[in-house]
Amino acid sequence: MDPLIFKIILVLVMFLVSLGIAAYSTYAERKVAAFLQDRIGPDRAGPFGLLQPIADGVKMFLKEEIIPNVSDKWLFILGPSMFMVTALMTSAIIPWGMPLEIGGTKFNLQVADINIGVLYIMGVLSLGVYGIMIGGWASNNKYALLGAIRASSQMISYELAMGMSIISILLISNGSLSLNAIVDGQKEWHWNILYQPVGFIIFIICAFAEANRTPFDLPESESELIGGYHTEYSSMKLGLFLFAEYINMFISSAMIASLYFGGYNFPGLEYLSTVLPNNVVSFISVGALFTKIFFFIFVFMWVRWTIPRFRYDQLMRLGWQVLLPLSIINMLVTGGILTIFN
């Protein structure tokens, strides 16, 4: 098979998987919220309410589309579309599993193994701000603009600490930026979480802030800003905003799993690859990665229904005065230990 055809198929599959997981994350969110509050949650659409995402989607599509008269129409439409596009772009460089063997040739389960790897993620993350900012400004609404400003300043602030904690990861994984190499360096149980516990805590807090999830969901805090940057949105445009947030959550979970929890690696994978055929091992490794991803999606929801929202000054203080110095110290300590012991 031509590598290009394989890549195109992989891109399509990842696109569909991202959307599917995002759709069922909305269902899972409601179920987890219900279970943590001793309720049952949606259970009317289909068995156990499994058709609920489809019902929600149909509702979103059929609702009335309202574009405010005073808004900038082009930018109003551009905002949610950009947010969605940037959310979907990130999955391109995540290695989803061991190489697949088709007709004698090996195919990496990664859309693009680019040289700059992790930097690409930082670049796409920094672009995610534009969707929110454009949408919030184009609505011509005070609350939407406030939400947009909160979102962008929050995302810029937490990107720094996130980048710093990624640098510590790069230090211990032979200095390669490629995500494939980082995951490859965590064979069996040599997961980065064991070497970088502080970095992991910083990274996961920043991931919460980047995905605009509680306790950092100030851009859309309904008690202060009505709906934040998507106050004026309705119908499927609102749907895109909400949906892209869940895709971001999925990608963040995939990043946490790949950077700190060994990606598709798990203890015993080496042994399995000697006894089982290559493709079976490949599928098992994909399963391992997705198990980790689902666990972290659950953690995202678990935290949302436990911890209340921060105040905005607390958020900024945490980002600049706690996480950033802590991540710099973490980086220096990691570098120091590496130079002493090598």
Next chain:
Amino acid sequence: MQLTNRSKVVVHKEMNWVEKLYLPAIFSGMFITIKHLFKKKATLRYPEVTREFAPVYRGMHVLKRDEEGRENCTACGLCAVSCPAEAITMDAAERKKGEENLYREEKYAAKYEINMLRCIFCGLCEEACPKDAIYLTDRIVPSDYSRGGFVFGKDVLVEPVDQRIDISKRKKDYSIVHNN
């Protein structure tokens, strides 16, 4: 006075450095929420499963018939007088010849209306009734789209002959012997 043993006194003391990290507090909070994941759910799947009511539960009214299917109510008006919310109105009429199988006594209620938006479900109408005619049941008053829909007439209140409403839990005992 202390009502429960769960009240806590607020202490404004300086936090030590472990508490200032907030992480222990966050983890203990997350432990509390995860415990609830495995608890018994408080929700009932309502239309399929219903909650069992106490015997003294006061729900939607019913106008009873006797064993032969005749309406008990004689439109005496005691229930309307006793009603603190003034929710009950009625029109009395005289029983014609040939209607003996419909009404138990010579006088009956041609119109009997309870405004469910006014009713406070106190049960005084039931207590006032000398003819064993009105009872509050364990049925729930259904919702409606308009205010007019909540004025229940005889078509809703009188029990159908073939579908008797069970009020045995609240049946009044008229055989009280007064000792004075």
Next chain:
Amino acid sequence: MSSQLIFYILSALSIVSALFVVFSRSPIYSVLSLIVCFFSIAGHYVMLNAQFLAIVHIIVYAGAIMVLMLFTVMLLNLNKSTEPHKTNLTKIMAIVSGGLLMLTLLASIKAEKLGVYKAPEVSDIGYVQNVGMKLFTDFLLPFEISSVLFVSAMIAAVVLAKKERN
């Protein structure tokens, strides 16, 4: 062949968006088309196999600086009605400074040898490892001096922020 096609598309995009930055009436559209322009330039970097430069260009310019610009423009709420009236003196000054810039550009074009430009061989110099090696060996002094510059700017910002408390 396909890389040539991509080159033409990227070039057209960067020129059109750059023109749009200048000619657009609304400042928001100007900023947004500047972002598009940055993206097409990053595309050129990728074509030259300088992926590191491309992504840093996107992170720093499109991701951080343009967000701040967008911030300012959005908060200022610039409409046509609020555009300030310009005096004749300002107009003359603008013409003079614009003319000087034009002169510099023309002189630099004249100094450059015009002719068929040959694209350099695709090299690995743009990879992260190679850029890093160059920065920490051949260009160590400029690198350190620029970092000292950034530190002094950061310290200045902190001092300015601290002063306001009193």
